[in-house]
Amino acid sequence: MDARQMKIKAAEAALAYVEDGMRLGIGTGSTAEEFVRLLAEKVAGGFRIEGVPTSERTARLCLELGVPLKSLDELPELDLTVDGADEVDRKLRLIKGGGGALLREKIVASASERMIVIADESKVVDVLGAFKLPIEVNPFGQFATRIAIEKVASRLGLTGDIVVRASGDGPFMTDGGHLILDASFGRIPDAEALASELNAIPGVVEHGLFIGIATLAIIAGPSGARVLTAA
Numbered sequence: 300m301d302a303r304q305m306k307i308k309a310a311e312a313a314l315a316y317v318e319d320g321m322r323l324g325i326g327t328g329s330t331a332e333e334f335v336r337l338l339a340e341k342v343a344g345g346f347r348i349e350g351v352p353t354s355e356r357t358a359r360l361c362l363e364l365g366v367p368l369k370s371l372d373e374l375p376e377l378d379l380t381v382d383g384a385d386e387v388d389r390k391l392r393l394i395k396g397g398g399g400a401l402l403r404e405k406i407v408a409s410a411s412e413r414m415i416v417i418a419d420e421s422k423v424v425d426v427l428g429a430f431k432l433p434i435e436v437n438p439f440g441q442f443a444t445r446i447a448i449e450k451v452a453s454r455l456g457l458t459g460d461i462v463v464r465a466s467g468d469g470p471f472m473t474d475g476g477h478l479i480l481d482a483s484f485g486r487i488p489d490a491e492a493l494a495s496e497l498n499a500i501p502g503v504v505e506h507g508l509f510i511g512i513a514t515l516a517i518i519a520g521p522s523g524a525r526v527l528t529a530a
């Protein structure tokens with residue numbers, strides 16, 4: 300089974316949790332896109348859902364494939380969000396934001412009764428942090444914000460480069476008009492402490508640590524998909 304087939308397996312398994320009439324948060328990234336494709340087939344067959352996309356990219360795909368969309372303002376309470384992740388640990392803590400959609404993803408998932416993560420085995424880790432932590436920051440005062448992040452990290456014993464994510468010749472801009480700083484901290488033993496310290500920095504809009512948000516993860520490997528619940 301290749302990487303794409305594993306993503307499809309996880310997406311298929313997640314579809315079993317989607318019920319007719321649900322208000323559904325729809326994630327971003329290559330795994331979430333497999334979910335959108337399968338969801339679109341069900342919608343074409345008469346299945347009714349109302350979807351809230353977590354990015355402009357996901358919104359475009361949904362529109363192209365005929366998945367009905369609403370804004371989060373129209374549907375501020377959702378039944379379920381299905382989304383990918385860059386890392387997931389055994390307590391279902393996540394790193395997200397590899398595709399730059401972490402802010403909307405976190406808002407949408409937090410407005411949902413449940414969040415199901417879909418991923419392949421390569422995303423499961425013992426300790427978060429091998430994947431660079433995306434931190435979304437306001438462009439105003441970005442250097443001051445970076446220094447504040449470095450100080451917080453150093454207090455927690457974390458070191459490593461923090462770089463502005465690039466796109467083409469310029470910086471990558473999120474759907475909300477912010478920058479992403481990718482922090483190479485390596486292992487993050489106390490994700491809760493880092494999350495709350497980052498939240499306290501004024502220039503930090505949001506960060507990619509999702510803690511206490513996911514309800515279960517569907518992890519696909521070469522021999523099929525397994526369900527991971529918080530240890």
Ligand SMILES: O=C[C@H](O)[C@H](O)[C@H](O)COP(=O)(O)O
Nearest residue numbers: 328329330396397398399400
């Ligand atoms: O910002 C992007 C998201 O957090 C994605 O869900 C995450 O990067 C995983 O994407 P993929 O399924 O492409 O690995």
